[in-house]
Amino acid sequence: MKLKARAKINLTLDVLHKRSDNYHEIEMIMQLVDLYDSLEIREGEGIEIVCSHPFVPTDEGNLVYKAAKSLQKYTGTKKGAKITIEKRIPVAAGLGGGSSDCATTLMGLNKFWKLNLSLEELAKLGKELGADVPFFIKGGTQLAKGIGEDLTLLPSLPPVWVVLAKPNLGVSTKEVYLGLEIDKITKRPNTQAMISAITEGNIKEVSNNLCNVLETVTLRRYSTVKILKDRITQLGACGTLMSGSGPTVFGLCSTYERALKIAKSLGTLAEEVFVTKTTDWSEINETN
Numbered sequence: 559m560k561l562k563a564r565a566k567i568n569l570t571l572d573v574l575h576k577r578s579d580n581y582h583e584i585e586m587i588m589q590l591v592d593l594y595d596s597l598e599i600r601e602g603e604g605i606e607i608v609c610s611h612p613f614v615p616t617d618e619g620n621l622v623y624k625a626a627k628s629l630q631k632y633t634g635t636k637k638g639a640k641i642t643i644e645k646r647i648p649v650a651a652g653l654g655g656g657s658s659d660c661a662t663t664l665m666g667l668n669k670f671w672k673l674n675l676s677l678e679e680l681a682k683l684g685k686e687l688g689a690d691v692p693f694f695i696k697g698g699t700q701l702a703k704g705i706g707e708d709l710t711l712l713p714s715l716p717p718v719w720v721v722l723a724k725p726n727l728g729v730s731t732k733e734v735y736l737g738l739e740i741d742k743i744t745k746r747p748n749t750q751a752m753i754s755a756i757t758e759g760n761i762k763e764v765s766n767n768l769c770n771v772l773e774t775v776t777l778r779r780y781s782t783v784k785i786l787k788d789r790i791t792q793l794g795a796c797g798t799l800m801s802g803s804g805p806t807v808f809g810l811c812s813t814y815e816r817a818l819k820i821a822k823s824l825g826t827l828a829e830e831v832f833v834t835k836t837t838d839w840s841e842i843n844e845t846n
């Protein structure tokens with residue numbers, strides 16, 4: 559069984575306050591995009607993970623391994639699997655690649671092992687493995703609250719071209735949250751305005767309302783990310799934003815030609831560049 563595990567971008571990201579359990583209460587709008595990792599599930603003894611990416615573990619640290627183990631534990635199945643991950647989504651980049659692989663494994667093994675769990679049950683298991691995992695089970699365009707697990711489906715965004723550009727640096731999500739001074743945030747997303755723009759399918763207004771409070775930390779610490787963002791804007795993207803805790807920056811474009819031109823003009827500012835599209839595909843996707 560071959561599956562696509564797609565990446566996400568944040569159209570908004572707001573951090574409201576720090577909770578008594580030390581997690582941050584957030585409010586964000588996440589959007590699935592068509593850049594994906596390929597997962598292949600085959601029969602196997604126990605759980606075996608194969609991945610050649612240097613920064614992705616193949617032991618119990620891999621979220622795909624955790625997903626498989628959690629399904630075995632929940633259902634009591636004794637079946638095994640060999641899962642091969644072909645990474646395309648940049649790692650530790652703010653695009654949710656690990657969470658997406660995890661969610662796709664839950665959905666894939668549910669079919670492969672004929673477990674018949676509902677998407678709700680899978681989302682519940684996923685939430686224990688990572689706050690963003692339920693998003694990737696539901697997909698599309700979602701408003702996420704709480705620590706990211708409390709989801710409301712929004713109308714689908716009309717397909718829009720997206721340039722994704724990752725500079726040559728790694729950013730730790732934990733460090734970014736630690737560096738955030740919530741009381742000093744001056745520019746916050748207008749989540750309601752973004753929801754209205756999405757509902758109207760108004761890409762210009764979506765672009766105008768892009769906002770991520772974590773930029774205050776990452777752009778201040780890493781000037782490359784700011785330079786990259788400014789460059790994508792200069793080159794004519796309708797809107798530009800850092801995704802998640804970064805360092806990936808994306809630009810929304812109304813045409814493929816514009817997106818490609820931007821992608822080709824970034825030179826050494828970006829280590830990895832992709833031209834992709836927003837998608838509302840939320841079903842399990844077999845690429846066979």
Ligand code: ATP
Nearest residue numbers: 620621649650651652653654655656657659731802
């Ligand atoms: P988020 O936006 O959710 O913070 P991210 O896109 O910034 O996530 P990931 O690519 O999910 O970050 O990777 C974060 C870490 O998780 C990596 O450093 C990696 O070692 C670990 N990891 C575990 N499983 C995977 C996986 N299947 N794919 C990628 N990274 C994984």
